[in-house]
Amino acid sequence: MSSFNSFDETLSAQFSDKGVTLELAPFVVRIYTDIPSVLAGLQLYYSEYPVPGSSAFADFHVSLRRPRSAYRWFRPQVSFEFDGTVPFKPLPYEQAYPMFEWGLNWCIANHCHRFLMIHAAVVEREGCAAILAAPPGSGKSTLCAALVSRGWRLLSDELALIDPATLRITPIPRPIGLKNDSIEIIRHFNPSAVIGPVVKDTRKGTVTHMKAPVGSILRSRETACPAWVIFPRYERDAAVRLRPHSKARTVVRLAENSFNYTLLGAIGFDALIGIVDQAECYEFTYSKLDDAISIFADLKAPPLCQAR
Amino acid sequence: MSGPMNVAAAKALTCTETLIDCSLGDWDIVIRQCRAAKVLAKLAARLEDHGLLDLIPEAPRRHLISAHLVARRQNQAVEIEVEQIRKALARTQAPIVLLKGAAYAMAGLPAARGRVFADIDILVPRERLADVEAALMLHGWISTHHDAYDQRYYRQWMHEIPPMQHIKRGTVIDVHHAITPITSRIRADSKKMLAAAAPLPGHDRLFVLAPEDMVLHSATHLFLEGELDSGFRDLADIDTLLTHFAAADDSFWERLMERAVEVGLARPLFYAFRYTEKILGTRIPPRIQAKAAVGSPARPLLSLMDALFLRALRPKHSTVADRFTGIARWMLYVRGHWLRMPLPLLVYHLARKALAVEQSG
Numbered sequence: 054m055s056s057f058n059s060f061d062e063t064l065s066a067q068f069s070d071k072g073v074t075l076e077l078a079p080f081v082v083r084i085y086t087d088i089p090s091v092l093a094g095l096q097l098y099y100s101e102y103p104v105p106g107s108s109a110f111a112d113f114h115v116s117l118r119r120p121r122s123a124y125r126w127f128r129p130q131v132s133f134e135f136d137g138t139v140p141f142k143p144l145p146y147e148q149a150y151p152m153f154e155w156g157l158n159w160c161i162a163n164h165c166h167r168f169l170m171i172h173a174a175v176v177e178r179e180g181c182a183a184i185l186a187a188p189p190g191s192g193k194s195t196l197c198a199a200l201v202s203r204g205w206r207l208l209s210d211e212l213a214l215i216d217p218a219t220l221r222i223t224p225i226p227r228p229i230g231l232k233n234d235s236i237e238i239i240r241h242f243n244p245s246a247v248i249g250p251v252v253k254d255t256r257k258g259t260v261t262h263m264k265a266p267v268g269s270i271l272r273s274r275e276t277a278c279p280a281w282v283i284f285p286r287y288e289r290d291a292a293v294r295l296r297p298h299s300k301a302r303t304v305v306r307l308a309e310n311s312f313n314y315t316l317l318g319a320i321g322f323d324a325l326i327g328i329v330d331q332a333e334c335y336e337f338t339y340s341k342l343d344d345a346i347s348i349f350a351d352l353k354a355p356p357l358c359q360a361r
Numbered sequence: 362m363s364g365p366m367n368v369a370a371a372k373a374l375t376c377t378e379t380l381i382d383c384s385l386g387d388w389d390i391v392i393r394q395c396r397a398a399k400v401l402a403k404l405a406a407r408l409e410d411h412g413l414l415d416l417i418p419e420a421p422r423r424h425l426i427s428a429h430l431v432a433r434r435q436n437q438a439v440e441i442e443v444e445q446i447r448k449a450l451a452r453t454q455a456p457i458v459l460l461k462g463a464a465y466a467m468a469g470l471p472a473a474r475g476r477v478f479a480d481i482d483i484l485v486p487r488e489r490l491a492d493v494e495a496a497l498m499l500h501g502w503i504s505t506h507h508d509a510y511d512q513r514y515y516r517q518w519m520h521e522i523p524p525m526q527h528i529k530r531g532t533v534i535d536v537h538h539a540i541t542p543i544t545s546r547i548r549a550d551s552k553k554m555l556a557a558a559a560p561l562p563g564h565d566r567l568f569v570l571a572p573e574d575m576v577l578h579s580a581t582h583l584f585l586e587g588e589l590d591s592g593f594r595d596l597a598d599i600d601t602l603l604t605h606f607a608a609a610d611d612s613f614w615e616r617l618m619e620r621a622v623e624v625g626l627a628r629p630l631f632y633a634f635r636y637t638e639k640i641l642g643t644r645i646p647p648r649i650q651a652k653a654a655v656g657s658p659a660r661p662l663l664s665l666m667d668a669l670f671l672r673a674l675r676p677k678h679s680t681v682a683d684r685f686t687g688i689a690r691w692m693l694y695v696r697g698h699w700l701r702m703p704l705p706l707l708v709y710h711l712a713r714k715a716l717a718v719e720q721s722g
Contacts, residue, residue: 081420109385109386109389110385110386110388110392110418110420110421111389112420112423112424114393136393136396136679137397137678137679138397164424164427165423165427166426166427166431167423167430315434316431316434317430317434318433318437320430
């Protein structure tokens with residue numbers, strides 16, 4: 054297993070043909086592309102990830118290419134392919150890199166029912182994980198980026214992968230998606246954060262990504278115990294507030310935020326009940342990231358997680 | 362062209378026990394081909410039957426389990442949906458014959474294990490069609506084709522009405538009133554097949570086709586229709602049905618052969634035998650194969666059909682495509698239409714479709 058350092062010497066032609074294989078624990082992804090913005094993005098965000106041999110098993114074979122439609126002369130586009138199938142309509146060519154990240158999310162959400170998957174950011178400290186579940190626009194990723202800038206380990210900014218058998222969370226640390234105002238907020242909050250090129254006018258607005266901390270990447274095989282389920286909400290000028298949330302409501306809200314709760318049936322129900330049973334559940338309102346950091350620093354691990 | 366057994370998905374389904382020696386690189390191909398062919402859950406079921414699923418390396422096993430869970434969920438959903446359909450049609454008193462996946466699932470056949478569904482197909486007597494359609498509309502199913510031409514295409518020439526989708530659940534039902542299109546060159550005796558349908562125990566007014574007819578229906582759809590995107594999966598269905606029915610009843614092969622001649626479907630049965638054997642190694646007794654030759658096309662045509670079907674029936678995946686695969690699929694698509702309607706109508710229909718694509722694209 055080599056590392057991914059000499060990336061810039063690798064020819065894009067080779068990437069287009071044989072692909073580049075990345076280990077994003079627990080998945081291996083093979084990417085075929087010759088689009089410079091995607092190659093540059095991979096180099097920027099993924100240079101510390103392990104590269105398994107090319108003969109190894111890949112969970113997802115994805116490619117990003119310019120579609121061969123007549124439209125391309127008028128306005129260049131990019132199309133995401135999952136092993137020969139095209140799950141989405143093409144996007145403007147400038148959005149190629151974000152499309153890779155979004156496409157990969159789609160691959161995982163649709164093919165990994167071995168896990169109960171919840172749309173949430175997950176961060177960890179001393180083996181205890183905080184699940185930050187919230188609909189888009191509630192400041193979940195901003196909070197996640199802030200926490201990992203202050204020593205929390207990034208497990209994921211999008212997906213809580215819960216093993217129904219052990220109830221533990223499997224990390225999948227990847228770049229953290231930032232959009233609109235939160236881009237400048239995080240630049241200011243953590244000047245040393247690696248933040249990539251900004252892409253404007255996507256369906257999510259202006260977007261970019263923040264590189265996952267190297268420590269989180271290196272520890273991507275270490276699972277964590279779900280200790281807190283927190284529903285964060287950014288509210289302009291609001292005082293910071295952490296309020297216990299009913300466990301019953303927490304189960305319902307997590308189920309609503311899950312990609313495959315219904316599909317898993319009893320397995321999903323048992324896993325969700327198990328998690329909520331052992332975790333502390335809160336609603337969290339904040340306007341200043343520093344306040345949020347100090348509240349999170351004071352979180353006490355519940356007994357079940359301490360025992361591990 | 363390489364031999365059919367070089368298709369990793371086919372080998373995985375037929376020689377399942379050899380998977381235990383697979384390298385991770387082999388698994389990469391097996392999982393991708395099976396996923397593209399919609400048989401990943403079927404492979405998981407086969408591995409489970411062999412007691413091998415737990416011995417598979419973690420990475421590929423995760424995908425097998427994932428596919429198995431999706432299929433399991435769909436099988437549960439089919440049961441619920443069938444009951445909804447039965448209730449919606451209660452007042453019509455029409456007999457409802459379940460077809461394809463829904464039939465395999467409700468009849469508890471091995472072909473349902475690990476099978477994934479897109480929609481539910483039912484067959485009703487043609488004279489009850491208006492009642493059935495009205496009752497479905499009353500219970501929330503609406504036609505998915507709003508174009509007047511599409512409506513006419515289905516109603517005047519086809520064996521089914523346009524698919525209907527439930528406004529709340531999003532589920533889709535295909536209502537058939539015959540086995541083959543009204544204008545088809547090969548026309549099955551739908552009345553005879555409908556009359557032989559067997560009641561589904563415990564479900565009032567629900568029926569499934571008799572075993573022979575179930576195979577013939579599956580073969581007819583695979584080999585007369587032009588869309589072969591799920592061709593490999595459908596071929597695997599036929600293989601599983603044949604193997605299951607033949608194991609349960611010694612006289613099955615003879616009855617199947619006789620029935621095919623009786624209802625006018627000897628041609629699709631010939632193809633079903635030929636390609637299940639060539640691609641999936643299905644064991645068909647030689648005496649039956651000899652009899653099935655009555656359905657064979659003339660030599661030159663058969664060679665052409667081999668060239669087309671042996672390509673198009675592979676999983677739709679880059680690792681089993683050669684430079685003729687695309688054209689083979691296209692030619693079979695055209696053939697599907699050719700078989701379905703007389704030439705003038707076909708020209709009119711394809712021109713219409715081509716122009717519609719131009720306009721919307």
